Amino acid sequence: MTIDWLQFTPYSALFGGALIGLAASLFMLFNGRIAGVSGIVAGLLRPNGSGIVWRVAFIAGLVVAPLLYRAFFTLPESHIDTSTVVLATAGVLVGIGTRYGSGCTSGHGVCGLSRLSLRSLVATVVFMFFGFLTVFLMRHLMGG
Numbered sequence: 001m002t003i004d005w006l007q008f009t010p011y012s013a014l015f016g017g018a019l020i021g022l023a024a025s026l027f028m029l030f031n032g033r034i035a036g037v038s039g040i041v042a043g044l045l046r047p048n049g050s051g052i053v054w055r056v057a058f059i060a061g062l063v064v065a066p067l068l069y070r071a072f073f074t075l076p077e078s079h080i081d082t083s084t085v086v087l088a089t090a091g092v093l094v095g096i097g098t099r100y101g102s103g104c105t106s107g108h109g110v111c112g113l114s115r116l117s118l119r120s121l122v123a124t125v126v127f128m129f130f131g132f133l134t135v136f137l138m139r140h141l142m143g144g
Helices: 010-031 037-045 052-072 084-100 105-114 118-141
Strands: none
Touching: 010 105, 037 052, 037 084, 037 105, 105 118
16 A cells, blocks of 8 residues: 555645534534434434424535535545445445444544543444455455
């Protein structure tokens, strides 16, 4: 494995990570809730009458932010090397995993780790391990 040094962008990654941390902190400060996307979406899928407005606003922000960015800057080029069926299957598996793991990478990895949660540390290690394992299997052993 080699690094394409011309495409290596540590400063934008650092800035983006800092923005995610700031947003999660502000969300906790002003809303008193963890900014875990799977939990926010789950609350929309089984609404109980409270919290619908902020949940819709949060998800809308996730959709609108890249559109606003595109209005002023060029989005990075992306290329997907797999079929829609594989992407859909992967999405379903991630959704199942977030239910079994009681949260997603944003809830555990960003918010839980910053709160020094042991449960979130274990969940994040498991997420990362299986992510690495999946990439290794798909790219190196299955030739994808």
